[in-house]
Structures are given as structure tokens and as C-alpha cells.
Amino acid sequence: MLEKEFQEILDVGISLSSEHDLEKLLNLILSKAQQLSKADGGSIYLINKDKMVFKTSRNNTLLRKLGPEKIKEIVKTFEMPVTKQSLAGYAAVTGKPLVIPDVRQIPKDADFHYDPSFDNKYGYSTVSILVVPLMNKENKVIGVLQLINSLKDDKPVAFDPAVNKIIFSFSSQAAVAIENTQLTDQLKEAHYETIFRLSGAAEYRDKETANHIMRVSHFARLLAEKLGHDREFCEMIFWSSPMHDIGKLGIPDSILQKPGPLTPEERSIMERHTIIGALVMKDSEVKIISQSRIVALTHHEKYDGTGYPQKLKGTEIPLEGRIIALADVFDAISSKRVYREPMPEEKVLAIIREGAGKHFDPELVEIFLSCLAEVNEIKVKYADLEEQADKFRKLEGLDLKALL
Amino acid sequence: MLEKEFQEILDVGISLSSEHDLEKLLNLILSKAQQLSKADGGSIYLINKDKMVFKTSRNNTLLRKLGPEKIKEIVKTFEMPVTKQSLAGYAAVTGKPLVIPDVRQIPKDADFHYDPSFDNKYGYSTVSILVVPLMNKENKVIGVLQLINSLKDDKPVAFDPAVNKIIFSFSSQAAVAIENTQLTDQLKEAHYETIFRLSGAAEYRDKETANHIMRVSHFARLLAEKLGHDREFCEMIFWSSPMHDIGKLGIPDSILQKPGPLTPEERSIMERHTIIGALVMKDSEVKIISQSRIVALTHHEKYDGTGYPQKLKGTEIPLEGRIIALADVFDAISSKRVYREPMPEEKVLAIIREGAGKHFDPELVEIFLSCLAEVNEIKVKYADLEEQADKFRKLEGLDLKALL
Numbered sequence: 001m002l003e004k005e006f007q008e009i010l011d012v013g014i015s016l017s018s019e020h021d022l023e024k025l026l027n028l029i030l031s032k033a034q035q036l037s038k039a040d041g042g043s044i045y046l047i048n049k050d051k052m053v054f055k056t057s058r059n060n061t062l063l064r065k066l067g068p069e070k071i072k073e074i075v076k077t078f079e080m081p082v083t084k085q086s087l088a089g090y091a092a093v094t095g096k097p098l099v100i101p102d103v104r105q106i107p108k109d110a111d112f113h114y115d116p117s118f119d120n121k122y123g124y125s126t127v128s129i130l131v132v133p134l135m136n137k138e139n140k141v142i143g144v145l146q147l148i149n150s151l152k153d154d155k156p157v158a159f160d161p162a163v164n165k166i167i168f169s170f171s172s173q174a175a176v177a178i179e180n181t182q183l184t185d186q187l188k189e190a191h192y193e194t195i196f197r198l199s200g201a202a203e204y205r206d207k208e209t210a211n212h213i214m215r216v217s218h219f220a221r222l223l224a225e226k227l228g229h230d231r232e233f234c235e236m237i238f239w240s241s242p243m244h245d246i247g248k249l250g251i252p253d254s255i256l257q258k259p260g261p262l263t264p265e266e267r268s269i270m271e272r273h274t275i276i277g278a279l280v281m282k283d284s285e286v287k288i289i290s291q292s293r294i295v296a297l298t299h300h301e302k303y304d305g306t307g308y309p310q311k312l313k314g315t316e317i318p319l320e321g322r323i324i325a326l327a328d329v330f331d332a333i334s335s336k337r338v339y340r341e342p343m344p345e346e347k348v349l350a351i352i353r354e355g356a357g358k359h360f361d362p363e364l365v366e367i368f369l370s371c372l373a374e375v376n377e378i379k380v381k382y383a384d385l386e387e388q389a390d391k392f393r394k395l396e397g398l399d400l401k402a403l404l
Numbered sequence: 405m406l407e408k409e410f411q412e413i414l415d416v417g418i419s420l421s422s423e424h425d426l427e428k429l430l431n432l433i434l435s436k437a438q439q440l441s442k443a444d445g446g447s448i449y450l451i452n453k454d455k456m457v458f459k460t461s462r463n464n465t466l467l468r469k470l471g472p473e474k475i476k477e478i479v480k481t482f483e484m485p486v487t488k489q490s491l492a493g494y495a496a497v498t499g500k501p502l503v504i505p506d507v508r509q510i511p512k513d514a515d516f517h518y519d520p521s522f523d524n525k526y527g528y529s530t531v532s533i534l535v536v537p538l539m540n541k542e543n544k545v546i547g548v549l550q551l552i553n554s555l556k557d558d559k560p561v562a563f564d565p566a567v568n569k570i571i572f573s574f575s576s577q578a579a580v581a582i583e584n585t586q587l588t589d590q591l592k593e594a595h596y597e598t599i600f601r602l603s604g605a606a607e608y609r610d611k612e613t614a615n616h617i618m619r620v621s622h623f624a625r626l627l628a629e630k631l632g633h634d635r636e637f638c639e640m641i642f643w644s645s646p647m648h649d650i651g652k653l654g655i656p657d658s659i660l661q662k663p664g665p666l667t668p669e670e671r672s673i674m675e676r677h678t679i680i681g682a683l684v685m686k687d688s689e690v691k692i693i694s695q696s697r698i699v700a701l702t703h704h705e706k707y708d709g710t711g712y713p714q715k716l717k718g719t720e721i722p723l724e725g726r727i728i729a730l731a732d733v734f735d736a737i738s739s740k741r742v743y744r745e746p747m748p749e750e751k752v753l754a755i756i757r758e759g760a761g762k763h764f765d766p767e768l769v770e771i772f773l774s775c776l777a778e779v780n781e782i783k784v785k786y787a788d789l790e791e792q793a794d795k796f797r798k799l800e801g802l803d804l805k806a807l808l
Contacts, residue, residue, distance in 0.1 A: 137422040191595035198602040253657040
């Protein structure tokens with residue numbers, strides 16, 4: 001192997017290690033592997049428990065022939081069991097690569113066989129295949145890289161053994177990078193689930209179910225996306241918004257759960273939940289926590305300056321606060337409560353529309369009203385279910401052993 | 405460069421990427437760099453904002469001469485400003501490596517100079533030095549690797565330029581691995597801080613400060629460590645135990661905050677907080693959440709089977725539950741409350757001792773009593789402070805702008 005090639009593999013390894021978005025990482029791995037092996041196409045499968053999940057695929061010939069739109073349509077994620085019968089499954093089960101110069105020559109009695117249905121359907125002709133298990137440091141197979149049709153003068157030829165060696169080295173780096181990205185994704189998921197569980201538990205003091213905060217988070221992210229914000233901002237608002245009412249933990253039941261209207265003094269205590277929430281979250285270097293401090297403090301401000309606790313006006317109110325204000329009120333008035341049926345949709349939308357420039361940022365109202373189909377999808381997906389209501393109040397007949 | 409060497413660097417890169425413990429990773433980087441360059445010693449600095457933090461150091465000659473105990477004593481983490489004057493600082497500021505065949509030949513008017521105080525103090529003689537900035541993919545310097553005295557026939561010689569090239573490649577891999585480990589550490593820290601903030605906020609409903617859950621977490625980890633459990637178990641109990649009382653969110657103020665003794669019916673409602681906590685955390689694939697479900701459900705069981713909610717007995721109670729039971733009761737009786745002064749220590753210990761085999765696992769009581777010095781350190785470090793008490797109740801005079 002040439003020094004130049006080795007240096008390239010080192011550089012590629014660093015690129016892989018620096019990419020923390022799984023989808024982008026898999027695309028990067030596949031395109032680099034294609035480049036190194038001159039393969040016309042390829043795909044990556046990841047192992048998830050006892051399933052192989054088809055994640056990423058590229059095929060230059062079909063891309064030229066069918067165009068990117070059609071390709072997107074036919075390349076869908078699918079799952080299959082991990083068995084020796086498929087080529088990818090064989091590599092996954094045995095941990096050994098398969099180097100096949102011509103799939104038409106695979107003996108009938110081999111453990112594995114080539115499934116030509118994709119070729120037949122889209123008029124492609126697979127000849128040579130290289131299947132490489134992606135193994136982590138403990139030699140556990142975490143996925144499979146499959147490369148198709150190494151090209152020489154535009155004709156499929158057998159994969160070059162010298163190049164295959166490079167691909168094997170490369171695939172070890174790829175496996176570690178994939179595993180690291182999965183690990184950070186798991187850490188993030190664990191964090192977010194904790195936020196929803198704890199914030200949701202706090203919601204039970206004055207709501208029947210915790211789905212309110214789920215819906216508000218989704219509405220808020222939708223608004224942020226429609227405003228054209230980057231992924232980080234949209235994620236941040238999604239994960240910080242469940243904590244917007246955390247300050248209600250400092251409000252007594254007698255006020256929080258009072259059925260009738262509040263006296264002026266009670267209202268002023270109730271309004272403190274914004275400040276208490278900000279205090280819970282103050283002085284943090286963690287982005288999601290300082291973000292939730294801002295959301296807690298400002299989600300009851302109104303665009304015309306009549307909100308609380310600071311009577312901020314217009315864009316003095318941080319965008320996050322303006323977004324949650326709209327998402328929160330919309331969900332509150334459009335959901336069912338014990339003491340009242342949900343408002344009819346026209347009435348809800350009339351209130352939102354009328355609030356533009358008064359309660360709400362008019363630009364946000366406009367965006368919100370332009371994506372009602374997506375809003376309704378969220379409402380349906382995270383609807384309050386009867387069986388969730390009063391979950392913590394009726395504890396009879398629970399199987400405690402099942403909880404251990 | 406030889407193929408064998410390159411393959412080794414690739415393998416080392418994979419080892420680095422697979423190591424997620426920062427301290428172990430830095431040691432691995434340093435020992436590999438020493439091995440590649442035949443250096444007698446070396447150290448790694450990491451950049452933290454405007455400071456360089458001295459993290460890891462190895463010196464074979466001094467290790468032989470002084471022994472591991474003495475080395476541990478003299479090698480302490482320290483911080484220094486990032487300025488061009490020191491060798492490591494020069495590499496950090498300029499992003500360029502320094503290759504110094506003999507430190508005694510550094511011109512007096514050079515930007516940087518070599519500080520001989522360590523050599524003088526411990527009778528070491530530094531001659532050749534190689535200083536390599538650790539740069540991430542965006543060419544930002546995240547740390548510095550410094551190697552001392554490349555040895556040939558046990559004599560310090562200048563570092564070999566051919567080897568230096570390998571070290572430069574290696575250092576890029578090292579930088580990415582360090583950055584990835586720091587990223588996962590940050591993700592974990594963010595998660596844990598969220599747990600403490602949200603669980604702490606929930607505590608304010610019936611406690612004056614949230615330090616109770618801090619102390620209980622620390623006591624619990626201490627017990628797990630003294631029992632000889634591995635780092636993962638100890639971490640898990642530390643981070644899940646703040647959530648042990650989260651089910652109190654489902655208990656009304658009228659019971660939770662009742663000053664006098666509870667009626668039997670009120671007590672039975674109060675006891676539900678164990679089950680509610682388990683329900684908040686049920687059906688999760690996230691380890692920390694399922695762990696906190698177990699802690700919530702079982703931390704009021706008693707060793708003799710007289711606890712609640714399941715009247716589990718002895719080792720039927722999961723270890724986590726037995727640990728938190730002891731830590732929680734100890735903290736409750738040894739802390740000050742609004743309505744009473746803290747109990748004198750002898751009385752607290754007498755209660756714990758007497759509870760062995762009745763309320764508490766006798767083995768845990770024994771371990772706990774054998775590490776009272778460490779227990780007291782935790783008590784002092786996380787003591788309830790007057791200014792924290794009633795933080796959320798007295799909100800007058802707060803500067804809200806400072807919270808935005």
C-alpha cells in the first residue's frame with residue numbers, strides 16, 4: 001500500500017470520528033468505501049437486537065437512470081432477520097467478509113444466496129459484490145457494509161484483493177465511529193426521556209395527563225422549523241420546552257388546583273411560577289438548562305407588553321418565549337379538561353388569530369396557521385387518552401411485582 | 405513509512421476511539437506516543453477556556469528512581485495561562501509543533517523558554533523535547549502533547565524527524581478521540597445536572613433545601629463503593645437516587661406538608677409515593693430510569709419485612725433500595741428541620757445501629773459505621789445553608805433581568 005493511500009485512510013478515519021450525525025456518517029462511510037473500491041453501488045445495514053436494519057444505499061447507475069426523486073422513493077428503510085441466507089446476513093452471522101466475483105456463479109448449495117428481485121424490478125445488473133462485517137473492538141458485528149459492481153472502464157469486474165485490504169481496515173474505523181455516534185445518541189435519548197418523565201410527573205399536579213407538554217414541545221419545534229432555524233435551535237426548543245412550567249412545583253395545591261377564578265392575591269402567587277422556574281434553572285453552563293430558564297421566565301409575556309412577570313414587549317421577549325406562549329395557549333384551549341369539553345376548532349383558531357399582535361407574535365401566528373395539517377397530526381398522535389387520566393390517583397389493583 | 409507501522413497507527417486510532425474514559429484515554433495516548441518516539445517522559449495538557457490544564461504525565465527514569473508512590477505525590481494537576489512563554493503554551497497559541505534537540509541551546513531571545521525548576525527539584529535532566537499541538541478537525545488546538553528525551557542506548561538524543569511525522573498523524577487521531585470523550589462527558593453531565601435540578605425542585609414542596617437529595621446520592625455512592633461495586637453500578641446509584649421521592653408529586657400538599665402526625669388514611673395515601681414514583685419511571689429502556697423505578701418503589705421497604713409497599717424482606721429488597729433506605733433515613737434524622745434542631749450525632753448513630761437487621765441491611769450498617777469520616781465530609785460539603793432555605797418562597801427584590 002502506498003503512503004499516500006494510508007495517509008488518506010488516516011484522514012478519512014478522522015473525518016468519520018468527527019461526524020456525530022448518524023445519517024451523515026453512514027453516507028460518508030458509504031461514499032468513501034465506494035470511492036476506494038470504485039464500486040457502482042452499495043448499502044449499509046445496522047444490527048438492532050435480532051434484526052438487520054437497512055439504513056443507507058447509493059447506486060450511481062440507477063441515480064443517473066431514475067433521478068434522485070425516484071431513488072428516494074424506492075430506497076426505504078426496512079428490517080430483516082439476521083440469518084445466514086442473505087449475503088449481508090451471512091457476513092453478520094459469521095463475522096467474515098464475502099468476496100463474490102460474480103453473483104450468478106454462487107453455487108446452488110451455498111449457505112447464502114443472492115436475491116435478484118431488486119435488480120429485476122429496476123433493471124439493474126449486479127455482478128461483483130464485496131460484503132464486509134462492521135465489527136467493534138470486541139469483535140461484535142454491529143453492521144454490514146455491502147459494495148456492488150467494482151467498475152473498470154464502466155464494466156463491472158471482481159473487486160481487487162489489494163483494495164479489499166484497505167476496505168477491511170477502513171471498515172474497522174467505520175464500525176467504531178458508528179458505535180460512538182450510537183452511544184452519544186443513546187446518551188441524548190436518555191437525557192430527553194428523563195426530562196419528559198420528570199416534567200411530565202410535575203404536570204400531574206394540575207393536569208390529567210402529561211401529554212400536554214409533549215404536544216407543546218412538538219408544536220414549538222414545528223414553529224422553529226417553519227421559521228427556518230437550524231437543527232440545533234429546533235432540538236433545543238423541543239427539549240427545553242417540557243420544563244416551561246416546572247416552577248409550578250413552588251405553587252401550593254390550594255391555588256394550583258383551585259376550580260374557580262383566583263383572587264388577585266392568589267393570581268399574583270400563581271404568576272410566580274415563571275420566576276421560580278427560572279430560579280430552578282439559574283446559573284447553569286448546560287445549554288438545555290439555561291434555555292429552559294429563558295422559556296420558564298418568559299412564556300407568559302405578551303407581545304403587546306401586558307404579560308408577566310416583566311411586561312416585556314414585542315421582540316424584547318426572547319423568541320423561545322414567544323414560541324412557547326403560542327404553543328402553550330393553543331394546546332390549553334384546544335384540549336379537553338375535566339371541567340369542560342374541548343373548544344370547537346373554529347373558535348380556537350379565532351382566538352389565536354385575534355391574539356396576533358396582542359398576546360402573540362403576529363409572524364408566529366401566521367406561520368402557525370399555515371401549517372395546521374401538521375399541527376393536527378401532532379394533536380392526534382399525542383392525544384390525551386382516557387386510560388392515562390388519573391393514572392396516579394387510582395392505584396388499586398396494580399401489580400407491584402411487575403414494577404420491580 | 406512501513407506498512408506495518410501504518411497498520412499499527414490505524415489500530416491505535418481504533419483503540420483511542422474505543423476508549424471513553426478521559427483519564428484512561430490520556431494515559432493510552434501518552435504511552436503510545438512514548439513508545440512510537442522512544443521518549444523517556446511526556447505529558448498532556450488540555451485547553452479549558454483560557455487555561456491550560458496539566459492532566460497526565462509519565463517519566464520512566466523518575467518512576468524507577470522515586471517509585472510510583474512518590475511520583476503520584478509530585479505529579480498533580482495544575483493550571484497555567486495559555487501564553488507563548490512556555491513551550492506547551494507556544495504550541496497551543498501558534499498551533500505549530502516545536503522540535504527542540506537540546507533545551508539548553510534555546511536562544512535567550514526566543515519567544516519561549518524552558519522552565520528547569522522541575523528538573524532541578526527532582527534531579528532530572530531534560531535535553532530533547534517534542535511539543536505537538538492537539539488539533540481538532542476545525543484546526544482548533546484542544547491540548548498539547550509534550551514528549552521528553554528520545555532515548556538511544558539510554559542516552560537522550562534529538563527526536564527522529566521520520567518518527568515525528570508519525571507522531572503528528574497520531575496526534576490528530578488523539579485530538580479527535582479526546583474531543584469525542586469530552587463530548588460524551590458533557591452529555592452525561594448535562595443529563596445529571598437536569599436530574600438534580602428537576603428532582604431538587606420537586607423536593608422544595610416539603611423540604612427547605614434540595615441538598616437532602618445531594619447528600620443521599622453521595623452517601624449511596626459511598627456505600628456502593630465500599631461494597632466493592634464497579635464504577636458503573638456506583639455511578640448508576642448516584643444518578644438515579646435523586647429521583648427516589650419523585651412520586652411525592654402525586655401526594656397533595658395537605659398530607660405532604662401536614663405538620664402533625666398523619667391519620668392512618670393519610671399515611672396510606674402518603675405511602676403511595678413509592679408506587680407513583682415507579683409508575684412515573686415504568687417501561688423504559690434507559691438504564692438510569694429503570695434503576696430509579698426500582699429505587700422509588702423499594703426505598704421504604706424494611707429489612708425485617710415491615711416496610712412498604714410490598715413488605716419485602718432481607719435480600720428480596722433490591723440492593724439499591726436497601727442502600728437508599730439507609731442513606732435517606734440517616735440524612736433525615738441527622739439534618740436540621742424548621743420544626744426541630746438536628747439530633748446529636750450519638751443519638752443518630754444509635755438509631756442506625758439499632759436498626760441493623762430491623763429497618764436496615766446489617767451488612768450495610770456495618771460498612772456505613774466504618775466510614776463515618778467520609779460521611780461527615782459529605783455532610784459538611786452539602787450542608788443546608790440558611791440562604792438557600794425558602795429560596796422559592798421569598799421572591800421580593802429579585803433582579804429578573806439578571807435571570808434573562
